[in-house]
Structure formats: structure tokens, C-alpha cells
Amino acid sequence: MALEKGQSVVKEDVWIGTSCGQCYCQCGVRAHRVDGVVIRVEGNPKAAAGQGRICPKGVAGPMLLYDPYRVNYPLKRGNPKKGIGVDPQWQRISWEEAMDTIVEKLRETYKKDPRACLFQATTTQTSEIRFAVTGFMKAFGFTNYWVSGGGVHCGNGAHFMNGIMHAAWSIVPDFQHCNYVLNFGCSKGHGAGHVAVENAFQAADARARGCRTVVFDPFLSAQAAKGHEWVPIRVGTDGAAALAMINVILNELGIYDAEYIKLKTNGSYLIKPDGFYKRDPKTNKPMIWDRVEGKAKTFDDPSIVDYELLESVNVDGETCTPAFRLLKDHVKSYPPEKAEKITGVPASTLRRIAKEFAEEARIGSKIVIDGKEIPYRPVAAIFFRGAQGHVNSGWTCLSIDLLNHIVGAADTVGSSLGLGPPNSHGYPDTGKPNTVMYADDDGLMVAKGWVYDHKAYPLHEPKAPTRLDLHDMFPTSIYNCFTICSPDNEKLWQQFKIPYRPEILINFGSNSVMTNSNAEAITENYLKKFKFVFSFDIYLTEFTDAVADIVLPDCCFLERYTPAVTFPSIFSHPQGLGNWGWQIRQPVIEPMYERRDFNEIMLELAKRLGIADKYYEALNAAVPTRYGGPLNEENKLKPGEDYTWQEICDRLIRDRFGPDKGLEYAKKDGVITWPKKVDEIYWKWFLNVRVPIYFEFFPVGREKVKKIAEQFGAGDMLDWSRLKALPDWYPCPTHMYDGTEYDLYPFYWRAVMHTNSLTMQNPWLDEIAQQDPYAYTIQIHTETAKKKGLQDLDWVWLENPEGHRVKGQVRLTEGIEPQHLAIAACAGHWTPFQPIAKGKGVFFNDLVEADLAHTDPHPVHAVRGS
Amino acid sequence: MKVCPTQATQQRSDGIVTVDKDLCVGCKYCAIACPYGARNFVEKWTSYFGDDQPLSPLEEYGKKKWIEKFGEGTSTKCDFCVERVEKGLKPACIPGCPANARYFGDLDDPESEVSRLIKTERGFQLAPEFGTNPRVYYLSPR
């Protein structure tokens, strides 16, 4: 046979276990290296994330490693002019010159006002940013931060609400047991979202098992096409549909899981006429009404016989109403007929689906797994991009999730599950990472493992702002891009007495010129205001070309060490039955050319600036929340030492797994695994924590932020009334447009073969995208196109009322709600340094306005408004 | 196989059909005859990043392997990654599929996973009217 002929002799043939970094899912992979060349990346069967499977982006990893357009040497800007379309005139410099310049600039700012820096980081390399970003910001002394520009690719509302309700970054159905999924415009289980690969095969198995999926989406997306029912819906109105279905379930069908609401939520807590909890004057604890004894008691009183959920009662002369009753009455303002007008979904469809969902929840049923009898609620309502990407994202995500909670379908068998799970008892030998959630004084759940110090709940305490995005004063936001990108930012900084102005921007792999909103606006209004910008990149991007002064050649995920990529488990660890897997990232090849790892460089910068001890201290302090408990004394980083990045990695791993199980041990397979326990996975009925269905703490936060805003004469900057205790649907600015000239709703969706703006330069992925009729085009309904005289593949301009325009080719399809235009991915690159990406697809984000008018006060978040 | 004038296309005893690049003269008869469009004709191996860029080590490797295996100016087809199969690995598309939608195994063994699935999941072949008895089966939708 031909195969045997003329084959060359192989000297080296190794497989190396590590973690994919082509997107934030961090699947476990094995790289195949033959004679020094990485020829293939496959799934690592030992890893919990993927269990041997990966997606095409992971497979295409070696093309990223070897792309000749990678940044291989430090570069400096030759052209002092900045802005979009300016030729940066890149010049190669030595590492020495680059580092000297950076150190000098940092020193100047350190002396003047260290707060004037901003760290901007990509969401693709989330495990990396937990070290260098956290360490450097604290050591240097600044708090300005966002990931990927904090724009429409960011899940501000979704993660926040999931954190409160599930202690996790994201929720998915328990595909292993779920029978009925309500999917609101998200690709979870269909190729994207966190835990993409594991969810893809779990969802495929669920479908084979007979799990029914109903997809609300304006577009016949991959998940809608694979689902059993596609419900076309007007973009940005999912919240109204969800609230109407809650109304049907509670008020028309009278179905709810009373036991769950009594024991696992604050539904029984008594609410005073002013909207706040009735608290016990002695203990300050929220009170409930014991309907058997006819008496008010604190929520955790062991003598409670039964909780009142429906009737108002008189306590100390005040009429108090159980929170559940308030929710039940509140949703009466969403009759399906009204929701039909908002969403375009027929009232009869909303009623039918609500009934199917509530009945399939099988309230009261239990199932035995591993000898444990556990409540079984095989339904889940899930959401992500579609619910997240509009004004009112927080309430929209929450309204959808409340469908789960009213029928008790949360974090128990068959139901909606937080990723991970969030609840880890730890490795058997060490009990770490331990991330068991706990209750605060009000009985509500607090996450233990989280990716940031500030958790979703309790809300962070509003303070007079010190950050450029005024983040400190808003109790419910992760970062606020509106204040930064808005043309009024200088005015706001003056008004809020921000004592410094932007000085240094440190960028780790983000291309915020493309990932936030209108490119010109963010560049001119904000990015150009920084006096010095240095950037770690693997490619030159629209961001580097517009504003970077120095570009450093970063390693890609196949060339670097990261000690923990799948923890905290809430972010990218697979949920459900199976193993725990603590994955690491290790170089499968020595970095080529002059590429150097971001984490090593930031550590070196800290050392050169003389702030290494503070850097170590910050890393020690970051470990407990992010990796499940503090470091043992002997593994803590000690002041005065000169650690390498690998030593730091080793200490963390050894601390979690035992003295003989450090970096070297983890390198063998790239992952350390141990079995998950059923009470870790389906923790709802094993932990004594409640989640809110009445959000009393939002009005508490509202009063505080309002007061601060008023102090600075900005009492009317946002509509604070949205920070309230019960969910509502609010229209987007686009819904309120009443002219006739702008007649279509464009929206963005995730093409599964691409990650953010990163992968379009990858020739393999570009090839798949080109074969997909939709990835690089604008989808328009055939009838709509006919009315406009458009034919398939015609070039068009899309323009929004603010006058921003993007160009693209239309694809005619019946698979879209006729009022809409669908656009995939963060595409439309123009940098000459990514010739494969250049000119491909449509730059949707250019149509997104970032200003106060398009800002959602809850959580504060800029939204697409076109 | 029948149309191949040089007997470059052969069926192995295990059923896998391969093309011997040294025998293939590039006449493309097979591409015309194949009812499944499964034949590709590769004129010349081309780089991914354009001719103005030097070949990356990965491309060098890929090119060498390609030419060793398929040559240029020859016809190619899926051969179930026969070099992987010989090493006891599954074809590359099997671990590559995130959804576990693809299976590979021995059709001659009635107990094998593939034989079982074809029975239980109503497996069918494409275009059976051509009588080619292809070794690729599709499972019916559930």
C-alpha cells in the first residue's frame, strides 16, 4: 500500500495533556507533538471538561500556534497619531527597550496617581487573568477594569442573576435527567456558551432520550433547528414572555412548588407596605407567618410548623404580605394577551407552553440516585446571549429563571443547574477546593467560589465613585461601559469629582475597538484619552492599530502555564454527574521567536517596580474566593522571595492536592480528577440556603446609589425605579422608535465556529465559516427582502437612527421572524495584519450605541440599541 | 474501483477503500463515477496563509504527510484515516465530534457498537440503488 512507502523516521512522538484556550470553555485536550511540531490537538479523555471531545476551534489550535501573522517580537508605534484608520507604523524593538519604556511610564504614574490605570482583558483567557490582572491591580493600586470592553459580548445581567440564584456564572439544564427545556435564544448545548463541548454531547444524548426542547428565538438558530418547537419572538422581549408564563402558571393553573418556595426561597418572608422585609426587632432577621400557630416568627425559627405564602397578616399593627403573594399578584399585569402584543408570540402558545412546562415539572416527585432520595423536577428554562444582549438584561434573565424557581426546578435532579456545580467538597485527601455555599443573616445564599472578589450577592456596598466607569457607586454591576464610552465621560468625571484622568491602559488580548460598541465612539471618547497603552497580543488588532504604543508578543494557550483553568467551577466546569477535573495549562512547545507569557511579564514588572511583595500578597488574598479556601501557611507566597511563575503555579496546585501533587504531578495528564458526589451536584436540598424570589435588597441598593448620585447633583442620571423588588419587562430604545424610516431589528448571534473577534484569522475556522451560509452574512426574511427588492447575496448598508452604518451581504431565509435581521459573530475585521480575517462578515457592534440613553441601570450595562 | 484504469483504487480486506497515489494517474474517472461526490481531486497542495508567507512548521509537516499519502495531481477520498486505524486509533472525525454523533467500528462483528446501532437506530445507507454497499451508515432521526 502507498502508506508504507517513503515514510520518514519519527524521532519524537508525544502527547501532552493541557487545556484548550480557543474560547473560555477550557476543554481538556491532548496535543500531539511529532519531531518538535505540534501537529494535532484532540480531546483529553481523562479531563472532565469534554471527556475526550473538543470542538473545531480546539482542533484548529495548531493553526493559531503557527500563524505567520502572529506577533513574534515587541513592537512600538512609529506614528504618534492615534485613531481608527491611522497607520501605526510598527517598529520592532528589543524586549529590553519595551520593558524599560513600560517600567518608566508605570513609575511616573505610580508616583502621580496609580489609580489612573485601567486593565482591559479578554474573556477568552479567563483563567490567566485571575492571576496577573488581580495581582498587579492590587499591588499597583488601581481598580479600573473591564473584560473585552464590557460590551455586548459580556454577560453582565446573566452572570449577576445566575450568581444570586444558583451561585454560578451560568445555568444549563440537567441534560442527564431533564425532559423539557425552554431555551430563550441561547446556544447552550448547541456548540457555544460555557461548557460548550460537554453540553453539546449531553444535549445530544438528552434529545436521543426524548427530552423536548422549545426554543424562543427570532432566528431559526442551530438550537431552534434541532429543537422540537421554534417560537419566533421579537428581539429583546423574552422577559415579557417569561413573566406572562409565570402568570399563567401561578394564577391560571395555580401550580407552584409550595415546599420549595417555603423552604428554599424567601417567598414566605413578610413584606411591609413600604416594600421592605418585616424584621424581628431583636435579631433584625426577616420574619414569616406561622399559619398553624398564627404567629410571626423569624424565618429560621425551629418551631415553625407551616409557612404562610398567600394571606396578608397583621404584625405589630402593620399589614404584611408574604413575598410569594406579591410576586403572584405582580405577574397578573402580564396577561398572555398583553405579552402577545409585546413579543409577537400568540397568547395561546404562551399558555400551552407554560402548561407543558409546569406539568412536566412533576412537583412533589422524587428520584433515587446513589442511594439518596432527591426531588426530581425534569424541566429547565435557560437563557444567555439573547436575553442578555438588550436593555433590562438583568430582569429578563431573572424573569426566565423564576420559571424554574416557582416549580422548584433549580439545582436538583432534572432541573436548571448552576455550572460546575458551584458546590465542591474538595479533593478527598485535602478537602480543597471547598466552595460550599452558605447563608447570610437573611438566610439567602452566598456563593463561596467566584471569579471576582465582589460576588453577585450580597450586593456590593455603593460608595462615592473612584473608578472611571463610576462602578463603585452601582450596587448591581460588574463594570459599566456607558460612562466610559459616552461622549459625556469628562462631564461625568467632573461631576463625580474623579480626581485623576486616564493615564495608562494595560491590555491583555482584548480588541475593545471591535468588541464594545461603535468603534469610532469608544476610540475617540475613551481609548485615545490614555496617554500610554501597552498591550499583550498574539495578533495585531484594530485595538493595537488604533491606540497601542507598545505591543508585546504573548504566548498562546499552547505555550504557557496556568495552574487552574477549570476552577472556580462556577465558570467552565461541567455540571451534572461525572468527575471533578482540576485542569492546568502547560506549554506543549517552547514559545517560538520572542514570545513571552503574559503572567511572567506582569510578575517581572511587579518585581522591577518594587511591588512584588504586594503582588504576592494580592495573589494569596485572591486564592480563597477563586480556588476554594486559603492557602496553607507554608504554601503562601512570602514577602522578599523571588518566585518564578512556575513556582507560583506549583504552590497553588500543591496546596490544593497535597505536598506530592504539585505542578509536575499535574503535568502528567494535564488534569487531576476525582469523583463528584451526588449531594455536591444536586445540592439544593442538601444545603440550608435560600434564594430570593422577591428582591428586597435591590430597593435597599437603590436608595443608597440614589443618595450618592444626588450628592453629586446627578440624581436624575438614570431611571432608578428599575432597581426594585420584583421583575418587569422594559422596552429597549429600539422598541420605542416610532418613525417609519428604520423598520427592522438587527440582532447579533453567536456563530459556534468563532470565538469573539479572535478566531477569524484562523484559516481552518474561516473555511468552515465560509461554508456556513449565515456566519458571514446578514440574514433577512425572504418576504422582507422581496419588499425591499433584494436578492440573495446582494450587498447592503444597514443604518441605525444615530447614523451609524455597516455593510454586508444579505442571505434570504424563511428561518427568521420577518421584522428582524440576524448577524453572526464579532466579525468585519479591517486590520491589514489579519489578512484572513479582514473583510469577512459583518461588524454588528458598530451599530451599538454606548451612551446614557442606551444604558440599562439594572445592572448598569450598555446595550445594542439599533 | 471498476472505473479505475490503473487499479490505484483498492479495497482492503477490512473493507476500507484506498487510493494508491503512485498508481493514480489523475484521470478523475472515479470522481465522475462516484455517486456520493466523495472523491476530491487535488491538483497541488496549497498553503493556508498565502504564497508570500513561508510555510509554517505545521504546514511543512502537513504538506509532507499529504504528499506521502495522497501525492499531487491525484484523486483522494476518505479512507477512515487508515494510518490511525492501523495504530488502533479511531478516525480523526470520531474524537473531533463534540456531540458523539459519529461511530466507527467493525461491521463484520454483529456485536460491535456500530452493528448494534445500525439495528437499533434504523441505520441506512445513502443511494442503495447503486448497489455500492457503502460502509457509511446514517442513523435515523429520533
Ligand code: SF4
Ligand atoms: S469549546 Fe472552547 S475550549 Fe472547548 S475545544 Fe472548543 S474552543 Fe476549545
Ligand code: SF4
Ligand atoms: S455534531 Fe455533526 S456537524 Fe458537528 S462534528 Fe459531529 S457530525 Fe459533524
